[in-house]
Amino acid sequence: MHKILVVAKNVFLTRILKPTYYWMIIAPIILAIGAILFNQYVNNQSKTNKPEIAVIAPDSIKKTIMNENRSYAIKQHVQTVKEGKRLMIDGPLDGVLYIGKDFKSTKYIYNNLSDKKNPLPDIQNDINSARAMITASNLNLSRNDLNNLFGNTKIKQVDYNSGTKREKPVYNGYTGTELFSEAVVILMFFLLTSYISITGTEIGKEKGDHVLESVIASIPPKDHFSGKMLGISYLMIFQIFIYAMLFGIAKIFLRIIGKQKWLDLSIFRGITAQYAIITVLLMITAIMLYVLFAALVASFVSRNEDISQATSIVSSCMLVPYFISFLTQETPNNTISVSLSFIPFISHSIMPIRLSKFATGYSSGWISLFVNIIAVIIMYLITSKVYSKNVFNYSKDKPLKNMLRLATGK
Numbered sequence: 001m002h003k004i005l006v007v008a009k010n011v012f013l014t015r016i017l018k019p020t021y022y023w024m025i026i027a028p029i030i031l032a033i034g035a036i037l038f039n040q041y042v043n044n045q046s047k048t049n050k051p052e053i054a055v056i057a058p059d060s061i062k063k064t065i066m067n068e069n070r071s072y073a074i075k076q077h078v079q080t081v082k083e084g085k086r087l088m089i090d091g092p093l094d095g096v097l098y099i100g101k102d103f104k105s106t107k108y109i110y111n112n113l114s115d116k117k118n119p120l121p122d123i124q125n126d127i128n129s130a131r132a133m134i135t136a137s138n139l140n141l142s143r144n145d146l147n148n149l150f151g152n153t154k155i156k157q158v159d160y161n162s163g164t165k166r167e168k169p170v171y172n173g174y175t176g177t178e179l180f181s182e183a184v185v186i187l188m189f190f191l192l193t194s195y196i197s198i199t200g201t202e203i204g205k206e207k208g209d210h211v212l213e214s215v216i217a218s219i220p221p222k223d224h225f226s227g228k229m230l231g232i233s234y235l236m237i238f239q240i241f242i243y244a245m246l247f248g249i250a251k252i253f254l255r256i257i258g259k260q261k262w263l264d265l266s267i268f269r270g271i272t273a274q275y276a277i278i279t280v281l282l283m284i285t286a287i288m289l290y291v292l293f294a295a296l297v298a299s300f301v302s303r304n305e306d307i308s309q310a311t312s313i314v315s316s317c318m319l320v321p322y323f324i325s326f327l328t329q330e331t332p333n334n335t336i337s338v339s340l341s342f343i344p345f346i347s348h349s350i351m352p353i354r355l356s357k358f359a360t361g362y363s364s365g366w367i368s369l370f371v372n373i374i375a376v377i378i379m380y381l382i383t384s385k386v387y388s389k390n391v392f393n394y395s396k397d398k399p400l401k402n403m404l405r406l407a408t409g410k
Contacts, residue, residue, distance in 0.1 A: 003219045007227025012234040025239050028190045051116035054078035057099035064130040072119040097123060103131050177271050177356035181279055185349055188283045192318055196294045200311035202228050203298035221388035278365040279352040285372035286348035289379055290318055296383040299390045325349035332359035342368050344375035
């Protein structure tokens with residue numbers, strides 16, 4: 001056990017002293033901050049920098065449209081489409097809206113060189129509203145009468161499952177549990193992208209450099225493999241600890257500057273402890289499975305130049321459940337989604353979504369987790385055996401060819 005801990009400590013200390021490890025930690029944070037800032041910038045631009053259009057229409061129609069609540073500004077001095085096109089060429093005009101008598105012909109000419117948001121959806125709504133207002137006026141109907149006839153009714157959406165007989169509130173089209181599961185999948189994607197590469201390097205590099213013979217002389221191959229996996233686990237735990245610490249600092253800092261809404265977690269309200277535990281544990285077991293898969297493939301590496309090919313095989317497989325999860329959101333109870341939600345390497349992306357939509361009960365989630373745990377144990381035993389068997393195998397064939405040879409027994 002002491003030798004295993006020594007190997008794990010060496011892996012951990014070697015990695016955390018490298019700048020690339022911290023860049024691996026910081027890169028997703030920079031990406032997230034960039035996305036938040038870009039979203040804030042776009043929202044501010046849409047509020048303060050409105051597109052300017054000209055409206056060529058009969059006076060009654062034009063006046064009604066101008067009275068509507070708009071996300072665009074209207075240049076009133078433009079009288080013809082030709083004049084509007086000239087101003088579009090010169091730059092100050094972003095579009096020209098032409099409306100014929102009685103709305104019989106309507107056309108919007110958009111300046112494709114404009115740097116502002118295309119206001120066509122809002123224009124469409126304003127035209128429909130103006131048409132309704134003018135028709136109501138002709139029928140001697142007030143605006144209140146019109147609103148009663150055609151006003152939008154606010155619908156509060158909830159998800160309901162007849163088995164659990166419970167309702168779940170929906171926020172902005174997504175339940176809090178759906179957003180939580182998606183956040184976990186994205187976090188896992190970033191973690192695996194990095195640790196698949198780290199695992200491949202740790203397993204394959206010593207063998208490629210032909211220094212493994214001296215290492216194995218002092219420690220059995222299985223213990224050496226266990227130490228490597230334990231060291232990689234330390235790195236993951238340390239990274240998650242750093243994320244938690246940075247998150248706490250960010251919450252305090254944003255509260256001080258009055259921007260705490262940037263990290264508003266109220267949308268996750270209503271998530272049960274049982275759901276969170278199942279989702280997180282599915283993520284952890286899935287990470288362990290893919291790391292072991294990367295170690296399995298890297299065990300067949302004999303040259304350093306083949307490490308990237310070995311890790312790319314695992315990375316490609318990792319993308320499959322990521323894309324399947326998007327399809328599951330629409331049809332969580334179809335046969336394929338139900339079946340895949342219990343299969344290791346895939347269930348971590350599907351089962352949380354099915355649970356969040358009340359498509360199944362928590363008992364299914366625990367069963368899926370149990371299957372993943374069994375798969376981790378089996379995968380560890382297989383990978384450890386393959387690693388031990390291939391320690392001194394320096395075949396010049398590619399890793400995939402070596403794997404096929406082992407599978408076929410040739």
